[in-house]
Amino acid sequence: MNGNLGAIPAELAGKVVTPGDRRYHILRSTYTTVGRPAAVVLPESAHDVGAALRLAQDSGLRVAIRSGGHGLSGSGTNDGGLVIDLRALNRIDVIDRGSRLVRIEAGARWAQVAEALATHGLAISSGDHGNVGVGGIATGGGVGWLVRQYGLTIDHIRAVEVVLPNGTAVRADAETEPDLLWVMRGAGAGAGVAVAFEIEAMELRDVGYAQLLLPVDPAGETLRRWADVIAQSPRELSTAVLLSSQGSTAAAFITAVVASDNPSVVRDALEPLLGIADITVQQAHIVPYTELVPRFHLHANTGQMPSRTTNGLLTGLTPDAARALVTAASGPAPAFVQLRSLGGATHDPAPSSMAFTHRHQDILAIASAFSPNERSTLAAAWKPLAPHIDGAYVNFESARDEAAFARAYPGSAGTRVTDLWKHYDPEGVLRPRPPA
Ligand SMILES: Cc1cc2nc3c(=O)[nH]c(=O)nc-3n(C[C@H](O)[C@H](O)[C@H](O)COP(=O)(O)OP(=O)(O)OC[C@H]3O[C@@H](n4cnc5c(N)ncnc54)[C@H](O)[C@@H]3O)c2cc1C
Incomplete structure (x- = not known):
C-alpha cells in the first residue's frame, strides 16, 4: 500500500505536514527510527483522527499511529505512508477527585501527567521515562516505578475513547463495549486509535x-x-x-x-x-x-x-x-x-x-x-x-513478527486478540507488521 497523498479535507487544513514544511524534520522520526513519511497529520480532535484515517485509506497510504514516539519497533513512523501524530491531544483532567478518576489524552507524555496530577496529590505508575507517550503505554501495559503497589497502568483504565479504523468514534467501557475495552488494555495497537483514557489514579505525593x-x-x-x-x-x-x-x-x-x-x-x-x-x-x-x-x-x-x-x-x-x-x-x-x-x-x-x-x-x-x-x-x-x-x-x-506476537499473546489470548483486531479493523489498517 503506497499511494500518493490525495486532496486534504477541509477539517485537516493546516494540520498536515509534508516534506516541504519546515516542521517536517522534527515530526518525521521516532526515538529509534528515522522516518520518511509522505505526510504527518496533527489531529486536534477525535473527528480529525477519523478524517486522517479516511485520508490515508482514500490515498492508499499505509498508516502509523504515534503518541509519544518512544515505541521500540519504530512503528510510530514509516517510509512513504501517513503518520497520525497525537501530540496536540494532550489534555489531562481530574474528572472526579473523590474516586481519583482522571481523563488523559493519548498524546500527553508521562512527565506532563505526573506534574498535572501532583497538584491534586495523585499519581499513575506508568514507566521510568517522562517522555514516553500515554497512548503507547496505556494500550500495551505500563510497568512503572510503582508497579508492585499499583499494578500495570492498564489495570486502572476504566474507559477508552477510540477512533476505529473506519473513522467511527466509540467510547469503550465495561458496560457499553466490553470487547473493545478488553483488547485496548494490552493489545490496543491493532484495534483502534485511542484518543483518551479514563484512569483511576492513586493517592501519592512523595x-x-x-x-x-x-x-x-x-x-x-x-x-x-x-x-x-x-x-x-x-x-x-x-x-x-x-x-x-x-x-x-x-x-x-x-x-x-x-x-x-x-x-x-x-x-x-x-x-x-x-x-x-x-x-x-x-x-x-x-x-x-x-x-x-x-x-x-x-x-x-x-x-x-x-x-x-x-x-x-x-x-x-x-x-x-x-x-x-x-x-x-x-x-x-x-x-x-x-x-x-x-x-x-x-x-x-x-x-x-x-x-x-x-x-x-x-x-x-x-x-x-x-x-x-x-x-x-x-x-x-x-x-x-x-x-x-x-x-x-x-x-x-x-x-513485529508472528513469534513476537505469540510470546506477548499466548494461547487463547492470541486467538481472541486476532479475532478482535479483525472485527474492529477488517482491512488491517492498523495491524502491526514488519517495516516495509
Ligand atoms: C526510553 C524508554 C523507556 C521506556 N520505559 C518503559 C517503562 O518503564 N515501562 C513500560 O511499560 N514501557 C517502557 N517503555 C516502552 C514503552 O511502553 C513503549 O515503547 C511504548 O509503545 C511507547 O509509547 P509511545 O506512545 O511513546 O510510543 P509511539 O512510538 O508513539 O507508539 C508506538 C506504537 O504504539 C501504538 N500506539 C501508540 N499510541 C497509540 C494510540 N493512541 N492508540 C493506539 N495505538 C497506539 C502504535 O502501534 C504505535 O505505533 C520505554 C521505552 C523507551 C524508549
Whole structure:
C-alpha cells in the first residue's frame, strides 16, 4: 500500500505536514527510527483522527499511529505512508477527585501527567521515562516505578475513547463495549486509535527512592538473592536493575522505589536489599513522585537511539536463568539488560480480564543492543535466556513478527486478540507488521 497523498479535507487544513514544511524534520522520526513519511497529520480532535484515517485509506497510504514516539519497533513512523501524530491531544483532567478518576489524552507524555496530577496529590505508575507517550503505554501495559503497589497502568483504565479504523468514534467501557475495552488494555495497537483514557489514579505525593551499586557474580547468585528479597517484600517496594558489563561479569545498578513517604516504612522496605551483596554505593531519599519522570526528560525524537530490544517474563529465577542473565550482560558483545520486579499488584487481575494476560510472572527481563550490530548482538545475547522465558510484554519488543506476537499473546489470548483486531479493523489498517 503506497499511494500518493490525495486532496486534504477541509477539517485537516493546516494540520498536515509534508516534506516541504519546515516542521517536517522534527515530526518525521521516532526515538529509534528515522522516518520518511509522505505526510504527518496533527489531529486536534477525535473527528480529525477519523478524517486522517479516511485520508490515508482514500490515498492508499499505509498508516502509523504515534503518541509519544518512544515505541521500540519504530512503528510510530514509516517510509512513504501517513503518520497520525497525537501530540496536540494532550489534555489531562481530574474528572472526579473523590474516586481519583482522571481523563488523559493519548498524546500527553508521562512527565506532563505526573506534574498535572501532583497538584491534586495523585499519581499513575506508568514507566521510568517522562517522555514516553500515554497512548503507547496505556494500550500495551505500563510497568512503572510503582508497579508492585499499583499494578500495570492498564489495570486502572476504566474507559477508552477510540477512533476505529473506519473513522467511527466509540467510547469503550465495561458496560457499553466490553470487547473493545478488553483488547485496548494490552493489545490496543491493532484495534483502534485511542484518543483518551479514563484512569483511576492513586493517592501519592512523595516516595522513597534509593540507588544501590553492587557487584554481580558470574553464576548470578546475587540476582537470585535480589529475586528472593523481592518475593518476600511488601508491595510498596518496586525495583529496577540495570546490569552493566564488567568484562566477564557484570555490576548491578538497582533503583528501588517505595510507595510511601514514611521514613520507617521506606527503611524497612529497603533494608533487606542491603544484604544481597557488598553494596558499594547507596543513597536513599524521600522525593516527589514527579522527580522520577521529570520534565527534563521531554525531548524531540529524531531517531537518536537506533537500537533493537526484546524481553521476556520469568516465573521465579532459576540458577540457569540467573546465569544466562549475567552472560547476556557481560562478555565481548554484551546486551544492555534491565530487570523489573513484578508480583504484588500485577498478580491481582484475572489473567483473562484484559489482553495483557501475564499475571503469575515475577520478573520482566529486557535486553537492548545498539547500532551498528544491534541485530546480531541482541540475538547472541538473548539465545541463552530464551529457554527460560514465560511470555513477553509487547511494549519492550522491536520485532513485529508472528513469534513476537505469540510470546506477548499466548494461547487463547492470541486467538481472541486476532479475532478482535479483525472485527474492529477488517482491512488491517492498523495491524502491526514488519517495516516495509
Ligand atoms: C526510553 C524508554 C523507556 C521506556 N520505559 C518503559 C517503562 O518503564 N515501562 C513500560 O511499560 N514501557 C517502557 N517503555 C516502552 C514503552 O511502553 C513503549 O515503547 C511504548 O509503545 C511507547 O509509547 P509511545 O506512545 O511513546 O510510543 P509511539 O512510538 O508513539 O507508539 C508506538 C506504537 O504504539 C501504538 N500506539 C501508540 N499510541 C497509540 C494510540 N493512541 N492508540 C493506539 N495505538 C497506539 C502504535 O502501534 C504505535 O505505533 C520505554 C521505552 C523507551 C524508549
